[in-house]
Amino acid sequence: MSRDAVVAALTTPDLAAVVDLVVWAEDGVAHAANHLGTVRLHLDGSHEVVAGVDPVASEDPMAFLPYEAEIAAAGPRVSTDNAYPYAAQRILSLFGDADRSPDVAVVHTPRHYFPHEGGHGGEHGSLDVIQSRAPLVMSGAGVSPLGFVDDHARLVDVAPTLAVLSGVPESDLLDGDGELLDGRALTAYLEPLPAGQRRRVVGILWDGAHCGDLLHLAETGELPGVARLVSRGLALRGGAVAEFPSVTLTNHTSILTGVGPGRHGVLGNVYYDRAANEQVVPNNAETWHRSAEWLRPGVRTVFEMVNDHVSQGDSPRTASVDEAIDRGADYGTMALLRAAGGFEAATNGMGDLLPDPAGSPFVQRQEHLEDPYFRWGVQVDDMGLQQMFQLWENAEDAPTLTWWAHVVTDAGHHGGGPRSEMARDSLRQSDARLVAFLDHLEGLGVVDEVTFLLTADHGFEGADPSVTGSWKPALEALGIPYRDEGPGFIYLL
Template identity: 85%
Template sequence: MSREAVVKSLTTPDLAAVVDLVVWVEDDVAHAANHLGTVRLHDDGTHEVLSGIDPVADEDPMAFLPYDAEVAGAGPRVSTDNAYPYAARRIRSLFGDPDRSPDVAVVHTPRHWFVDEGGHVGEHGSLDVIQSRAPLVLSGPGVRRLGVVDEHARLVDVAPTLAVLSGVPEEDLRDADGAALDGRALTAYLEAPEARRRPRVVGILWDGAHCGDLLHLAETGHLPGVARLLERGLALRGGAVAEFPSVTLTNHTSILTGVGPGRHGVLGNVYYDRALQERVVPNDAETWHRSAEWLRPGARTVFEMVNDHVPQGDSPRTASVDEAIDRGADYGTMALLRAAGGFESATSGMGDLLPDPAESPFLRDPAHLDDAYFRWGVQVDDLGLQQVLQLWETPEEAPTLTWWANVVTDAGHHGGGPRSELARDSLRQSDARLVAFLDHLDGLGVLDEVTFLLTADHGFEGADPSVTGSWKPALDALGIPYRDEGPGFVYLL
């Protein structure tokens, strides 16, 4: 009855500007509702409308393509003018953890401006297609040269694809309990196994990089590094669909385990654990080095998958650079921080570990350093490049799988919104770091021997300062004990 009251209170017309959808699972079936109607979403793709009209009638992963259509449709829109790929599957995954899943999840409208409650100029987290669309580029030996392909994948496909490229047999793409992964290796875009050389794989994540703008800038000559990858491989125009919610730590974990949040346990950037009776905040500078602690026992990282099939030697088999979800990696930035007692202990004991952002050779506009998150992102990503170059000092000692996470792209898109100068500066400087690494490999004479996968953890949309409001008063008026983490994860107490 409490959940019914919460849903009813959040789906009134006066909250329609800020509440896009309310979703939950009942009797193992996904449900979605808003002021227009309520629907049951079955795994076979059928929609059973319970009242009004279907609020999530469109699940097309290729909606708002080509890119010009996305740019033209960037204004406020109701759910019936939007698309929600894999809605049932993604909702059910979010509600798959009995201790950590909320009772109800609230989805902000695409243009909701909630900066007073943790929001930004650029936003993500939604079930909708644009906030869920991450880029996906494959390049190098073992990859078919197809250019830009009018298809899509899912972010849970990344781990199995990296694993197969690194030499893991497809039959071993399973979690720690032996169950099949949620994702699949994208073998349709790969050459036959016998045509692949000794594997050397580099996975790159540009956090929050906007899929459409990334491909647009690459095709128009503004991202020469990405263009070099495309010359030797392919990109999916529809990108890769993030898990829900389309937030950072949920999808970093899905990318690197091949399973959704209901299985790996990292449900959001912040959530509540009923068993521990504590608030968990994995997406924070003070806790990133601990993020792998919150993985459920059944989850298995791609580093663990690869290490099971690569003999241990003097050099790392797997490396995780600036990535929170690093469990099993032979080399990990977060492992170094854990050994030092955390980020604060490391910096106080060893001085400022991060380079001066004003001296960065990749910074285009010094005025952008006024944004504190952007400034920090420049520092972290410069240090990340240093680590990658050290790992690849000689090709003989380089890891079989290198994972390299970058953060300034998330800062640029949060601070300015997609297509802003801040966002595009972040893409261009990340591309310049990529070019520096490609040139390094070229100088070693091994560029043609390295396979690349470039992706992100979610997409982005711009918020609208005129679309304000909060659903908190509606929840408070019910007189029901609750927690609203995120905000958007409603736990009934």
């Protein structure tokens, strides 16, 4: 009854500007509602309208393509003009953890601006297609050279694809309990490596990189590094669909485990653990290095999958650069942070080791360094490139699988919104680091022997400063004890 009261309070027309959808699960069926109506969403793709009209009328993962269509649809829109790919699967996954899942999840409208509750000029987290669309580019040895492809994948497909590229048999794409992963290896785009060629894979994550803009800039010559990758492989126009919520740590974890949040346990950047009776905040500079602690039993990272099939030598089999979900990697930046006590530890902290962002050769607009997050992102990403050069000092000792995460792209899109000069500066400088690394591999004579996969953890949409408001007063008026984490995860107490 409390949940019904919460849903009713949040789906009134006067909250329609800020509440896109309210979603929950019951008896293995996903539900979605807003001021227009209520629908049950089944795993077979069928929609059972309970009241009003279907608020999730489209699940098209290729909606708002080509890119010009996305730009034209950038204004405020109701849910019936939007698209919500894999709605049932993603909603049910979020509600799959008895201790950590909320009772109800609130989806912000695409234009909701809520800086007083942690929002930004650019936003993500929604179930909708644009905030859920991450780029997916594959290139190099073992990848079919198809160029731009009118297709899509899911972010849970990344781990099994990296594993297969690194030599893991498809029969071993299982979690620690022997269950199949949620994702699948994208073998339709892969080719056998020449006999005797050593497998070396580099996975790259540009946090928050906007798919449409990234591909547009690559095609128009503004991202020559990405263009080099596409010329030797492919890019999916529809990108890869993020898990819900389309936020950072949820999808970093899904990318590197091949399972959704209801199985891996990292439900959001902030959530509540009923069993531990505590708020969990994995997406924080002070806690990133601890993120793997919150993985559920039975979860298996791609580093663990690969290490099971690659012999241990003097060099690392797997390496994780600037990535929170690094469990099992032979080399990991976060392992160094754990040993040091974090970035800002009183003794031995690594914060003082970060390079001066004002001296970065990759920053195009110095004024963007006035944004603290952007400034820190430049520092972290410059240090990340240094680590990549060290790991790949010579080809013989390079890891079989190297994972390289970037931060500044998320900072640029949050600070300015997609297609802003700050966002594009972040993409261009990340591309320049990619070019530097590709040139380094060319110098080693191995660039054609390496397989690359470039992706992100979510998409982005621009918030509208005129679309403000909060659902908190509506919840408080009910007089029902609750927690609102995120905001958007409603836990009934």
